[in-house]
Amino acid sequence: MAKLWQKENQTTDAKIEKFTIGNDPVYDLQLARYDVLGSLAHITMLEKVGLLGADELGPLCAELKAIYAQIEAGDFTIEDGMEDVHSQIEYLLTQKLGDQGKKIHAGRSRNDQVLVDLKLFMRAEIQHIADAVERLFDLLIAKSEAHKNDLLPGYTHLQIAMPSSFGLWFGAYAESLVEDIELLEAAFRLANKNPLGSGAGYGSSFPLDRKYTTELLGFESPHVNVVNAQLSRGKTELYVLTAIAQIATTLSKLAMDVCLYNSQNFGFIELPSSLTTGSSIMPHKKNPDVAELLRGKANKLKALPNQLQLLTSNLPSGYHREFQLTKELLMPAIEEILDGLEITHYMVSHLKVKKDLLVDSKYDLLFSVEEVNKLVVQGVPFREAYQIVGKKIEDGAFDGSTREINHSHLGSIGNLGLAEIQDQKEIAWKRFGFEKVNKAIAALIS
Known part of the structure; x- marks a missing residue:
């Protein structure tokens, strides 16, 4: 089948054609409905600017919408020998409408x-x-x-x-x-x-x-x-x-x-x-x-x-x-x-x-920061409080069994901020x- 770009009496070597087309027909099936939409918009515009007759627009739109319905139903295919989805759709139009179908490409490139x-x-x-x-x-x-x-x-x-x-x-x-x-x-x-x-x-x-x-x-x-x-x-x-x-x-x-x-x-x-x-x-x-x-x-x-x-x-x-x-x-x-x-x-x-x-004793040390913060609230400078708690941990004297948590600021355990998210x-x-x-x-x- 002739390609959209192919000149008269020009042929393409099968090996070269296979290499250049590659997997395009497979992926082009996913583009088919969008190719129809683009064509509908394009020909509607061509009629508006006088490059397509009003009597031509109606049949073209009707056939394109029929192809769209075929695509949506899963019945659309790109035939063997057809280069891409654009060629297939234009071919279907010309089969139905003759030379009228060829007019959809005016003012457009692949x-x-x-x-x-x-x-x-x-x-x-x-x-x-x-x-x-x-x-x-x-x-x-x-x-x-x-x-x-x-x-x-x-x-x-x-x-x-x-x-x-x-x-x-x-x-x-x-x-x-x-x-x-x-x-x-x-x-x-x-x-x-x-x-x-x-x-x-x-x-x-x-x-x-x-x-x-x-x-x-x-x-x-x-x-x-x-x-x-x-x-x-x-x-x-x-x-x-x-x-x-x-x-x-x-x-x-x-x-x-x-x-x-x-x-x-x-x-x-x-x-x-x-x-x-x-x-x-x-x-x-x-x-x-x-x-x-x-x-x-x-x-x-x-x-x-x-x-x-x-x-x-x-x-x-x-x-x-x-x-x-x-x-x-x-x-x-x-x-x-x-x-x-x-x-x-x-x-x-x-x-x-x-x-x-967290009831497991192996998680006691998770609460060391809470102990530091308690001392800070009582007036102990943070660095000193850190050292006090650190010394208790080092000596094995830290008691993390109270499991008290007082997180209230936005985005913390006690205030997840889900409404803000x-x-x-x-x-x-x-x-x-x-x-x-x-x-x-x-x-x-x-």
């Missing part, structure tokens, strides 16, 4: 076509990620409230340090996710800019209305400079992968805590059988394989921003074929982080917190503006 597809794809997937993070956040806040009075040893350098609580532990990861979302929101801002109309990176002599397509697709604004629109290729993916890597960092640290806390030497939590596996030789083993695999998969995601940086390094302005390979980093990463968020939600939902951990979360989520995007897309395909 460069800005794939750019708008990717922007729309990333924008939609960011919403899915944000939804999954929100579900995990809500669970962590609920767990924090439920276990605010269940004390837990706090560690520095993996040495017992000061009293903590499960409320503090769950709440810490909830707030960490809010901070991760702020990075994801920055990625959304860049994904929510319209590159359509930039062509191959140098615009068009057609009187394209780029503000109109921006409105139709629900973008916040266009990439104003057409060269910069092309510069956003790779850059937008990097923003998204960096945000994914940061969420993965939070999940990895939580998974590591679960591995530690589930071990017999810590014994702070208990995992159900569904989250553990046994040993082929040791009948007592309940290995936290799910948490370990979560930790490993999250750590792999953390490497992706560096891979993308290396892939696109030293490239001058304009389009280069290396950008095709960014899909192979981006699309699996989105699937992995969504799976990771789902399994983390399941794990946190089902882990069992053990009560009364919830407020931060609400502010962060509102900044996305998903409602405007969803309303525009719904109008476009209605």
Whole structure:
């Protein structure tokens, strides 16, 4: 089949074609619905500026919406010999409408076509990620409230340090996710800019209305400079992968805590059988394989921003074929982080917190700081109080059996600040503006 770029009587060696196309048809299936949306906006604009007749717009829109329904039903395929999703959709249109179907490419290059597809794809997937993070956040806040009075040893350098609580532990990861979302929101801002109309990176002599397509697709604004629109290729993916890597960092640290806390030497939590596996030789083993695999998969995601940086390094302005390979980093990463968020939600939902951990005498020294602070309240200078308690510990005379804790400041054991964390979360989520995007897309395909 002829390619969109192919000249008459020109052929392509099969080996070269296989190398250059690579896995694009597989990943392009994920872009299909967005290619239709971009085409709907583009031809609606072409009719507005007089480059397409009103009698032509109706049939084209009807066929594109039929293809969209086919994609949503899971019945859309990219046929053998078809180079990419753009070729497949244009081919389907020409099969139905003849030369009319060929008119959808006027004023457009495959460069800005794939750019708008990717922007729309990333924008939609960011919403899915944000939804999954929100579900995990809500669970962590609920767990924090439920276990605010269940004390837990706090560690520095993996040495017992000061009293903590499960409320503090769950709440810490909830707030960490809010901070991760702020990075994801920055990625959304860049994904929510319209590159359509930039062509191959140098615009068009057609009187394209780029503000109109921006409105139709629900973008916040266009990439104003057409060269910069092309510069956003790779850059937008990097923003998204960096945000994914940061969420993965939070999940990895939580998974590591679960591995530690589930071990017999810590014994702070208990995992159900569904989250553990046994040993082929040791009948007592309940290995936290799910948490370990979560930790490993999250750590792999953390490497992706560096891979993308290396892939696109030293490239001058304009389009280069290396950008095709960014899909192979981006699309699996989105699937992995969504799976990771789902399994983390399941794990946190089902882990069992053990009560009364700090009654054990081995945790007496956790309360040494409380003793120092008591002396300070009585008027003893802090450094002197520190030395007094330190001498008692050294002499084996320290009594930490009282287990008194008087933490009342914001964000401490006695004042978790969950309402404040919830407020931060609400502010962060509102900044996305998903409602405007969803309303525009719904109008476009209605």
